[in-house]
Amino acid sequence: MEAPFVNPQEDTAAEAIEAIGDELDVFDDWMERYQYIIEMGRKLPPFPPEWCNDAHRVPGCQSQVWLEEKEADGRLYFAGLSDAAIVCGLVALLLRVYSGRTREEIQATDPGFLRDLGLVQALSTNRGNGVEAMARAIRTAAAVSA
Amino acid sequence: MSTQTPTVHAVPQLDVHAIRQQFPILGEKVHDRPLVFLDSAASAQKPNAVIDCMANTMRHQYANIHRGLHWMSERTTEAYEGVRDLVADFLNAPSREEIVFTRNSTEAINLVAHSFGALLKPGQAVLISQMEHHANLVPWQMLRDWAGIDLRVAPITDDGDLDIEAYKALLADGKVALVAITHMSNVLGTITPAKQIADMAHAAGAQVLFDGSQSVVHHKTDVQALGADFYTFTGHKLYGPTGIGVLWGRRDLLEQMPPFLGGGDMISTVTFEHSTWANIPHKFEAGTPAIVETIGLGAAIEWVNKIGFDGIAAHEADLTTHALQRLATVPGLNIVGHPRVRGGVVSFTMADVHPHDIATLLDRNGIAIRAGHHCAEPLMRRLGLSATARASFGIYTQKEEIDVLADTLVRIRDFFV
Numbered sequence: 001m002e003a004p005f006v007n008p009q010e011d012t013a014a015e016a017i018e019a020i021g022d023e024l025d026v027f028d029d030w031m032e033r034y035q036y037i038i039e040m041g042r043k044l045p046p047f048p049p050e051w052c053n054d055a056h057r058v059p060g061c062q063s064q065v066w067l068e069e070k071e072a073d074g075r076l077y078f079a080g081l082s083d084a085a086i087v088c089g090l091v092a093l094l095l096r097v098y099s100g101r102t103r104e105e106i107q108a109t110d111p112g113f114l115r116d117l118g119l120v121q122a123l124s125t126n127r128g129n130g131v132e133a134m135a136r137a138i139r140t141a142a143a144v145s146a
Numbered sequence: 147m148s149t150q151t152p153t154v155h156a157v158p159q160l161d162v163h164a165i166r167q168q169f170p171i172l173g174e175k176v177h178d179r180p181l182v183f184l185d186s187a188a189s190a191q192k193p194n195a196v197i198d199c200m201a202n203t204m205r206h207q208y209a210n211i212h213r214g215l216h217w218m219s220e221r222t223t224e225a226y227e228g229v230r231d232l233v234a235d236f237l238n239a240p241s242r243e244e245i246v247f248t249r250n251s252t253e254a255i256n257l258v259a260h261s262f263g264a265l266l267k268p269g270q271a272v273l274i275s276q277m278e279h280h281a282n283l284v285p286w287q288m289l290r291d292w293a294g295i296d297l298r299v300a301p302i303t304d305d306g307d308l309d310i311e312a313y314k315a316l317l318a319d320g321k322v323a324l325v326a327i328t329h330m331s332n333v334l335g336t337i338t339p340a341k342q343i344a345d346m347a348h349a350a351g352a353q354v355l356f357d358g359s360q361s362v363v364h365h366k367t368d369v370q371a372l373g374a375d376f377y378t379f380t381g382h383k384l385y386g387p388t389g390i391g392v393l394w395g396r397r398d399l400l401e402q403m404p405p406f407l408g409g410g411d412m413i414s415t416v417t418f419e420h421s422t423w424a425n426i427p428h429k430f431e432a433g434t435p436a437i438v439e440t441i442g443l444g445a446a447i448e449w450v451n452k453i454g455f456d457g458i459a460a461h462e463a464d465l466t467t468h469a470l471q472r473l474a475t476v477p478g479l480n481i482v483g484h485p486r487v488r489g490g491v492v493s494f495t496m497a498d499v500h501p502h503d504i505a506t507l508l509d510r511n512g513i514a515i516r517a518g519h520h521c522a523e524p525l526m527r528r529l530g531l532s533a534t535a536r537a538s539f540g541i542y543t544q545k546e547e548i549d550v551l552a553d554t555l556v557r558i559r560d561f562f563v
């Protein structure tokens with residue numbers, strides 16, 4: 001899939017989650033972990049500035065997150081961006097897990113992994129976090145029948 | 147020429163260490179670091195005096211109020227109504243009947259928008275400012291839409307002060323019935339010139355409501371000296387519990403206003419055809435109120451009174467000066483708002499670092515601040531920002547915590563450049 005949509009690096013969402021966990025485990029300091037996450041955000045394919053508008057905006061409280069999707073060969077591909085660096089890194093993690101998967105796989109993959117990795121606290125209740133809204137938007141997109 | 151010796155007031159020093167001992171939560175660790183809590187403007191932590199009072203109320207002295215003919219109910223009613231006296235005294239209100247308990251400031255402002263709003267005629271106007279919290283903005287938009295009144299917005303200067311000339315001009319046609327304005331901005335820290343605002347409003351035939359949510363915490367409030375007509379605040383920012391707020395209103399205004407909510411406790415007589423209203427303040431207090439929380443608010447006010455506003459104000463002024471100096475040394479940091487008079491709230495942005503990232507990284511270091519639009523989106527737009535980071539200080543804040551904040555911000559900045 002062409003940029004800015006994200007191609008999967010791992011064969012399945014579960015493998016992507018495991019790989020992310022392993023990569024984060026390398027660091028024993030949270031500041032380093034965040035540095036790594038920020039780096040992942042910076043490596044996202046460039047998101048077209050003309051998509052940074054209300055139509056693409058995922059309503060979130062503290063930072064802005066933009067999302068676009070595209071379907072090809074029975075798979076959903078996503079592109080995303082946030083104006084906050086850490087959130088952008090979390091977006092990159094989410095897209096590594098969810099982009100380029102089938103609707104069934106997306107729906108079967110609980111976004112709770114962000115919490116399990118210690119990346120987001122109280123994932124389901126913190127409406128301030130755009131990532132939670134983003135995870136919901138991705139799964140809602142997958143739930144809508146094509 | 148007469149020589150006058152200036153009177154020297156000894157500024158009482160707060161024993162911050164002893165005060166901190168009274169806040170159990172301040173001993174907690176966050177991400178294995180000692181908690182540095184710099185988010186008191188969102189909600190303050192609670193001293194043992196409040197926690198114990200509420201627990202003891204539920205353990206030993208609790209029943210519904212105003213209705214039981216039994217000992218427990220009478221004791222609880224006495225404790226609850228005693229808080230009305232405390233609040234009246236706290237605001238220097240002329241009488242206890244002018245104190246209405248609400249859930250929070252938001253509800254107090256909605257009450258005025260609904261019930262004072264019911265007295266307004268199309269063509270009249272409500273005047274707010276550009277630095278209002280959504281709580282003192284949205285209720286007036288709702289009133290505008292159902293009552294056909296105008297909503298005017300007084301601009302602020304680039305420094306974050308009310309633009310007094312523009313404010314005056316907006317009052318000039320005499321159509322403004324109510325000025326509703328913050329006494330202290332939760333974003334910029336601005337303490338507004340309340341007395342001047344009230345005098346100008348009255349000269350133009352308008353009443354004035356002050357949103358005191360932020361300001362009551364930092365200095366002594368005297369609604370009569372300010373010349374206010376309505377004043378609101380919220381318990382949880384004043385070291386008290388959530389779920390309890392206060393509206394003070396001038397007796398003659400409250401008496402003219404229709405009730406806000408209908409139900410038990412607010413009536414005098416009820417038939418299937420018709421009801422008559424209780425006297426103020428009960429007319430505005432429908433249903434079982436937040437009994438324990440109100441009593442807890444009383445404990446918070448007594449606790450604050452015991453410390454005294456001279457000491458509190460001096461301590462917080464000291465902290466704010468220190469914060470402004472220390473933050474100015476952080477590379478790339480920009481303080482948002484330079485008002486003439488300010489309270490213990492400092493908003494800032496950093497070049498190349500989003501406020502959300504600042505807050506997340508500070509949090510990993512045990513430092514709690516707020517980042518976002520602070521429920522003041524139109525103000526953010528006026529400032530040309532989508533968000534700021536905000537540190538805010540309270541009775542228990544130590545200078546060392548501000549140093550930790552500044553040092554950590556320097557590290558965060560290094561992280562991004």
Ligand SMILES: Cc1ncc(COP(=O)(O)O)c(C=O)c1O
Pocket residue numbers: 187188250251252253279281282328330331332357359360380391521
């Ligand atoms: C200036 C100001 N007004 C009103 C409010 C609303 O307070 P509450 O949410 O307790 O009603 C706040 C609290 O965030 C505030 O800072």
